[in-house]
Amino acid sequence: MKTKLFFAVSVVLLAVSMARAQQMPLFRWENFTTANGLPDNHVYCVLVDGNRIWTGTDNGLGLFENGKWKVFRPADGLAHQAVLSLALDKATGDLWAGTMGGLSRISAGRIDTFTQLNSGLSNDIVYGVGVQGDYVWTATAAGASRYNTRTNQWALFNERNTPMFEIWVYAVSPAADKVYYAVWGGGVLEYDQNTERWKDYNDPDGETEMVVMKDQGLIHEITTSVSYVDKILWVATYFGASRYDGRYWHNFLQKDSGLPSNFLSQIKGVDANRAWFSTDKGLAYYDGTNWAVYRPALDTHKPEMYVRNASGDVKNIPVQTAPSHNYILAVDFQGDDIWVATAHGLSHGIRQKESVSIAKVFSTEQTRPKK
């Protein structure tokens, strides 16, 4: 009896899960540029804190709240006008901004800045920042740093005390058990919070752009982003993306997945199966089976969305709006909505009630050639 019940429940859960997985999100895109208050059109990063949208641009940190933009620049105490990365301390509400000239903490309007000259920060070019508990982890052009906000003590991690054979560190994703770093040209570094030991993950092919052993390790050494969610590591590189479950690697390339490009700036996992990919040729969503891509068309620049099923069939979905540019640098989520940083503007993807049903789309009509 118990076995039957378990089977029934499992079938129901699987059905629900599959049904959800078959629904690709549909958005109406609202775009922001300097014309409507964005500090600069080149947007490196975006972060959602409730109804507050923070965005790091080439010329200032923008805060969008109650329909208005507020801009922070060095004159306001910000470390540098080019804001490359953002992280929120969810416990305190403090925002940490990695810039081209140091690390800034924005706390209820006050900005405290940490640089390599006035603090223990390893380097002023802060590509990535993440908060976990009392620690602020940074990825810099000269190694990684960890700042203890309670004791004001710094720990630096570099080639002298980790397997980091390149010190150009691009991104960090800290969690309670592990901290992952994307090391540009050096693969991925993992820090175990319990053992305090480091481990590196590298491309088994070496630095070659040829993929000889797909799914046998990290796709490439030139990593740009890591996202550790539900004990799954998602990795973005300039030559494809990877998913690692602690035992097996699965790699994604343009030629055999729904990725619109192998050149990725960011990857952001939603959970163990779903992730968003920021590429130079559009924004891609992967639900564990199917793909959706959102962008202005590469040729006509008209709004475009297409979906790809597990068989590799591709279908265009008619849309009226798209993100403001193909070149996507980062995303963050606001409930079901998504905010997208691009090379020309910030985009707000407003989730529509209706979704795109993969089963329905591919049931009868002709599909586009496989991508």
Next chain:
Amino acid sequence: MNAAPKHATFRTMFSIAGVFAVVVLALAAQPAPKQSASSVKERYLSPIEMAFSHDGRLLFVVCQDSDEVRVLDVQSGKIIRNVAVGHLPRAIAVAPDGKRLYITNAWSDSVSVIDTTSFEVIQTLPTGSEPTGVVADRDGAFLYVANRLSSDVSVIDLKTGQESKRLAAGQGASYLALSPDGRSIYCTHVYPNRGPVRTTPESEITVIDTASQRVVERKALHNVAGTFHVALSQDGKLGVVAQLRPKNLIPLAHVEHGWVFGDSLTLFGSDVGGTVQIPIDELDRYYALPWGIAIAPDKSKIFVTTAGSQSVTVLDVARLLKTVHARQKAFTNDLSASAEYVVSRISVGQNPRGILLSLDGNRLYVANRLDDTISVIDPKTDQLVSTIDLGGPKNIDPLRRGERLFYTAGFAFQGQFGCSNCHIDSTIDGLEWDLEPDGFGKDIVDNRLLENLAGTEPFKWNGGNPDMPTECGPRTEKFFFRSRSFNQQQLTDLVTYVYSLPYRPNRYRLANEELSPAQERGKAIFERTKTKAGAPIANENQCGYCHSGPKYTNQQQVNVGTGKPTDRSPVVDVPQLSNVAYSAPYLHDGSARSMEEIWTVFNPTDTHGVTNDLTKDELNDLIEYLKTL
């Protein structure tokens, strides 16, 4: 032409006489440090804060120096219990249900939880560094503690007894107040926020939202360095902060113009809109170190303890608000304004601190820290009604006399300030001053710690004062107070007190007294005799050469290349390094805003130790070691 030699002779004679006088005075005051160590030290109570029981029958008095809470029966005026708590208790909060007392222990980094039925300490909660102000939220679920040394606010979950989060406050976070509606907590700070060197000091009122437990606002306090208590009216429409407005960017030669400290309040809330700073001084009389605040339940009056003037200043709120609304421009420096709203100055005991109204508002209680007494005042008539003796030692020893001298502003011209204006609670003020009458803008100096000074002579940034009597004696009279001087006995007492100040607990040392790996590596750098390339480092350029001995100073004067164009000489006295972690900013003039800047900015040619061959992580290691000293 012929007159010149006569003047020169007169000047020479005058100088000799001056030196002779200094030597005689110094000799007279010499035995101070040893004398204090050998005599029996009285254990004074030093009441600093108070709170009422829910029924108003008991007054709980936090006694800073006896490490206890004394429980006073209000009606009889008798002490009925003494409850031992942690080291250097600083503040008290009563749980909303009245069943618990929370006492911050500044030197134990903890809160003692006292059961108000058994009067036993039933729990000890960990906090940040040097916990001071404390409030419980309205539900009694969370405790907020302002940590002075770590400059943050601990949020403690009272169910688990664990600190759930730490909120970044301003520099020297110290006092807290809960808004009457329970939605906000206001935090004030004894030190200014760390801004660029030689700029106007800036402080803040940190506003915490109790629902989200986040800092949601920082009310800027311009030209304010030390802020003390904050209080809110019962209707929540008027907030009041006691504060100092230092005028440290101009030479201290302006004492006679009343241009050193402005004793003032910041008002905030819907009664005033925004923040408004108001003076409480008079044109020719100062009321130094405004510290504690009480607001009458009907909002008719504000009572402020002025800790350096042994008095309580009383402001009429209606008249005050009328002035605030009538004046269109800032008037903090218009000392004539106080006549419009200050209605009374009530003399109380020595170094009055905590101030509290009885629950019915009919009595005002003032904790006289250096008298071990409580003054009881009728708030309607502003008259002193009685003085309650808390039962401290009756003998006033040299240490206590010296401490009173340290904390009084009575020696300065027009009562403007005392030692403790700059050495807040016997520490530092985080400011740089232009002290000497050596030309405006010359010899800017940072404020040094006063902990365990014996064996660190000479004093003054350039080592110009050979001993403490010289440092505190004629120099203080002439250049600081510009009024009456300490007599020999007073000078001896003052020096005895200053020399008695111990080290604060160092939080960077591990509990087992061993060094962490980073600190070990830093120690090796501190003690190294060769560069990383193997070249020998000259003796005088090794860290441990100048920073030697138990206090990490060889008591010599050297030029390490940190002189500024405004300094008359680049030669500086080698400072002690003990507890150097707690004395930012650094260098003689405070130009290094962090320890890192001593070397990353101000040591370009390795004249202040060889550091330019160090990697960033090695420099961090060196700093981690220095913090343990």
